[in-house]
Amino acid sequence: MEYNPKAIEPKWQKYWDEHETFKTDVWDFSKPKYYVLDMFPYPSGVGLHAGHPEGYTATDIVSRMKRMQGYNVLHPMGYDSFGLPAEQYAVSTGNHPNGFTEKNIETFTGQLKELGFDYDWSKMVKTSDPSFYHWTQWIFKQLYLDGYAKYVDMPVNWCEELGTVLSNDEVIDGKSERGGYPVVRKNMKQWVIDQQAFAEELLSGLDEIDWPQSTKEIQKNWIGRSEGVEVDFKIVGGGDFSIYTTCIETIYGITFMVLAPDGQTVQELMPRIENKEEVEAYIAETLKKTEMDRTELNKTKSGCELKGIHAINPVNGKEVPVFIGDFVLGGYGTGAVMAVPSHDQRDFEYSEVHNIPRIQVIDGGDVSEHAFEKGDYLGKGCKLMNSEEFNGLTVEEAKEAITDKLVKMGVARRTVNYRFREWIFARQRYWGEPMPIVYLEDGSIHVLDDDELPLELPVLEDYKGKNGKAPLDNATDWKNYDHNGVKGTRETSTMPGSAGSSWYYFRYIDPDNKEEFANQELLKHWLPVDLYVGGPEHAVGHLMYSRIWNKYLYKKGLSPVSEPFKKLVHQGMILGSNGIKMGKRFPEFVVNPSDIVDKYGADTLRLYEMFMGALEASKPWSDQGVEGARRFVNKVWNYFSNPDNISENDADRLTRLYHQSVRKITHDFETLGFNTAIAQMMIFMNEATKGTCPKAYAEGFVKMFSCVCPHAGEELWSLLGHNETIAYEAWPTYEEALCKEDVIEIGVQVNGKVRGVVGLTDDDTQESALEKAKAIDSVNKFIEGKNVVKVIYVKGKILNIVVK
Missing domain, CATH: 3.90.740.10 (Valyl/Leucyl/Isoleucyl-tRNA synthetase, editing domain)
Structure with a gap:
């Protein structure tokens, strides 16, 4: 009986939703915490691509394991929903970017749920939600009041086609990263954030965090201290x-x-x-x-x-x-x-x-x-x-x-x-956070009071700026400010897309707080993020900006940690089957994950992407590899769903391999070596299917397997006689002594002649085998006083010692 994803996977997705299985009680301090985070996506109109599930599955596996290990796990998801693409879409189609974005978020959320990720959806944030950007504006206000946000005349990168200023990391080979339009330099009055003020802290902070060395070097070079x-x-x-x-x-x-x-x-x-x-x-x-x-x-x-x-x-x-x-x-x-x-x-x-x-x-x-x-x-x-x-x-x-x-x-x-300069913090476009700034009639700057936040975006019919002016220049009523006798004109530039993503990891911890951006007691408990997974392309954009905002909030006593992300891992790129990045150039090689889920099921897709190779490596897509992943899911399903294969008694033939498997899979999950963990699962299954499997071993294996293939794992757990979700079951344990191989006796040769017999295990190295052989009198008398010039050791077969 083959695994039927179309029947089983929606069943468990519905169960998780209805039971709020993965909802985190952030106030439960009785357990150790584990905060695992993905770089949240921009909800584009095309939905998820094959590369998204790779990093998301990796964090999902870790969070599921940590939950079973007794941690209170926070694994949230949200959307970086302000940005230029939605505005461009609005200009070209006449649709409001908010409606377009909300529709895309709905699509993304559906795709993420069909992949079985254990996100706590009650913690979802959207950077375009006024309840979120209220606090983006508030933090910017503090930066301004403390002298880090400044209004200066300076040369900027201007893109006429997009009608906005772009930061250096948004310009590639003289063209805009988004759209490939020409970019020129021109002088403009501009809002900036003084990055250099944080340079020394940014550099010294790199010594405190477990990040890829290449990313640290990129940040050091970008800062460029001399x-x-x-x-x-x-x-x-x-x-x-x-x-x-x-x-x-x-x-x-x-x-x-x-x-x-x-x-x-x-x-x-x-x-x-x-x-x-x-x-x-x-x-x-x-x-x-x-x-x-x-x-x-x-x-x-x-x-x-x-x-x-x-x-x-x-x-x-x-x-x-x-x-x-x-x-x-x-x-x-x-x-x-x-x-x-x-x-x-x-x-x-x-x-x-x-x-x-x-x-x-x-x-x-x-x-x-x-x-x-x-x-x-x-x-x-x-x-x-x-x-x-x-x-x-x-x-x-x-x-x-x-x-x-x-x-x-x-x-x-x-x-x-320092090589790096001010962070240009204004965009002459519509779909972004309005800046809480007013220019008074005397030319001075007025910052909005806290009770005036959030300053919400007005609804516009025309989203395109004209003659170098921002689209909000068209919102005449909104632009004119008259409050408590203070009159002036609002700033019509909006914040860059990197604004909300610079602090969103705080808000996940306390997303509904209306009094502050997050409760300080909760922040002290949950920060820093224990594991952060995302692409290396953000090294000098998002990753630098989020460190700057955190450094500022740390100085203010509003962040309890000096670095936001304790451990960072970059997932590799999933390439087309031609070995080239998926995209418009080769549309026939682009893989839509929803198509794979429809044909093979989410568990197969998850297992395949984790088995393709090392997480950090770039890997080409293979339809044959997907078929292989499906066969293994079916193999596990067919074996453990059959009660005739489950025994109540211990089976000596599986004891050592089971304990070795628990040890290796646990270690590999901890170190994000998912491909080798799955390989160990395959080794175990090859041996298990030769006979019956003790129920205790079956349950332990299914727990580990469920982290990779949660739908099949949940169903198998229920077939093994359990009524509750597998998500909070205790992680399987192993005994080191039971991991050791049996002693195998092999002959010991000295210069080609057998001089004795020694008992060795699979754990023995050449060095330990030689030492054990020397302890045998019949061997040692031919070695003592001579030089050992060569040792030939083949595990389980031969030990030959060459002496002069």
Whole structure:
């Protein structure tokens, strides 16, 4: 009798819903807590794809095991439901994005339920729900009052097609991540959050958490901490600017300076620039480029000399020409760099294009003579030359000596710099959290009172911004603010999609609280998240932003932990059967999980995705693999659903294997090695089906199996004579002594001749086998005093010791 998913799976899904089987009493502090979390999805119109169930099944298995182990498990699910796709859909179809989003959430929820996940749906959150974004607005308000949220004029990434500003991580190769539209740079008044204020805490916090090392490195590089010197340069005829460098020892090698075309200094110098038209044309061309075009993708080393403008090197008083170059960014650092073409690859290439001379100041470190990696202009121990009183000093010695000189002159400061900049926190679009900000008639900023929150989105007919203005500019009545005698105009930009996802893990713990974003006693008990699973593409977006918000709330005493996610795991990508990412390019290779559930059942899909390979690895889809998973589900079902296969007495033939299986499967579930855990289940089933299985072993196996295949597991549990759900049954245990293999006696050879017999188990290694053999007198007398040059050990078959 084959397993019938269409009859059994809806039955148990209905049971779990009606009995609220997985509802967590967050106030039950009598048990140890376990908070397991998935990165919540954006509810797109296409529904789940084959990659979603992979990470979700992994957390489901762990949460089910932890519940059986006696933990109070919190495993919630919600939706990152604000965002650009819903707005684009509204613009193109005339549908309200809220209705579209709610319909998608309904579809997603149905798909998640049909996969049998043990989510506590009473804790569901939606970032577009006013009861949720009430507190997103409240946290933003606190950030503003404490000086971390600021309103500044700055260059931004502008996408005309989308009608909004985009953050750096939303721009790929000069185009918007969503839609692939052109992105340009332009200056705008903009709301930002000061990320750099949290830089040191973000860096030190990486040592506290169990995250993939690659993700930690990505965050470290994104933050880009460096120690260096900020130096002031005067401009001949008046004016000055500053540069930041980590290579102050090369300051005598400066032959030109480069300013950002979009920086303030160039604008101030414009009346004195002799080739003004050329410079203005270059600036206009630069503003059409994205940061990516100007930095990582910069190949041409384009630039333009500011004729008539010279800077003075403070260390020796020499005048050097000043250029502008698009690789220098007005919104980053000081917006100016010193150029030392003999000892920096980029500066060398720029000097070649613009015919600028070089001065070598590091002996053996001239980039024109060596194929140096970018920034690696010298070797250790190299000494200075052409550097006045510092000649002969090593690079390390010169760093300190030259810095000391400049600091004493009052023109330099030791400083720490960071690569990452402000988090742009406003979008000129409709479907996002309104900002609780009002601009008063006198130009000052007013923040809404707590009792005015949530500030809800008005319903609009036109969701498309015009002439660079946000869609909310069309909501005339809503935009005009008049409250308690205070009059002004509301901010019409909305928050980015990353706002709600930066703190949602707090709200799951206490989603219905109307007095605060979450009860502090509950937060102290449940945080941090014990296991967080999601894609690596969020390393410098969501994962960084959520750490920043948590760091801020921790400083405020509103988060009990300094890091929100204790352990992070990235699931690998499930590829099409052609080995390429599923998508529009190869629609015939896209797998809809609902189709698999309809044909094979949810348990088969769950087991297949967990058996494909290591969780973190990318794996190609295989229809044959799905068929194999179905056969194994049927094998387990057919065997344990037949009462003739269940015995009341112990069966010695399964004792060792059962205890070994419990040990391995428990360990593999704990370490997220689901493919090897399932392999062990298969080993057990191959042996079990050779005869009968004791009921105790059957029950233990079904408990473990139910974590992967919960519908079949629940049904088998009931067939084994139980009336209650398997979800809260005690996790099976094992005895270490019963895991050991029987002793097998094998002959011990010395130089090919049998000299004795030794008893070994499967646990014995070559080293332990040799030690046991040496303890046998008849063997040891042929070994003692000689050198063992080789040992040949094949478990259960041979032990040959070669001596000289």
